[in-house]
Amino acid sequence: MFSTKNIKLGIGLGLILGLIVGYRSLNSITPLNLNGHKITVETATTPAARERGLSGRDQLAIGGGMLFVFPALEQPAFWMKDMNFPLDIIWLNDNWQIVHITPNLSPASYPNTVSPPTPIKYVLEINAGLIERFGLKVGDKIKK
Numbered sequence: 001m002f003s004t005k006n007i008k009l010g011i012g013l014g015l016i017l018g019l020i021v022g023y024r025s026l027n028s029i030t031p032l033n034l035n036g037h038k039i040t041v042e043t044a045t046t047p048a049a050r051e052r053g054l055s056g057r058d059q060l061a062i063g064g065g066m067l068f069v070f071p072a073l074e075q076p077a078f079w080m081k082d083m084n085f086p087l088d089i090i091w092l093n094d095n096w097q098i099v100h101i102t103p104n105l106s107p108a109s110y111p112n113t114v115s116p117p118t119p120i121k122y123v124l125e126i127n128a129g130l131i132e133r134f135g136l137k138v139g140d141k142i143k144k
Helices: 004-025 047-052 130-134
Strands: 029-034 037-044 064-074 087-092 098-105 120-127
Touching: 029 064, 037 047, 087 130, 098 130, 120 130
Parallel strands: 037 064
Antiparallel strands: 029 037, 064 120, 087 098, 087 120
């Protein structure tokens, strides 16, 4: 038999657990410098955060982005599933050097995927048009 006290305790523990799990899934915030242009990015370090990415959002803040951090060098495939705005994608090696650029990737490109030609450690997604506006090119380094 359940008492009101047991139900309240169960709900309280559930809320605490939910807060802990929710907190652990939050992305951290990191400042980056792209050719003298400062942006603030959310970092996606877990498989779940990397899979979710920016999907489902209405927009990306001006001066914002998302940095995907992989545990080792790899050649991941990215898609625009459930995206509502275009992106520029910057593929970085483990020295923060740009090794490939995918500009102006449209949500309409889904279900096609894009990948870098060489293994990478980081992927930076920013608003479409900023690669050109910031003058970014292969070989440039991103500064933390």
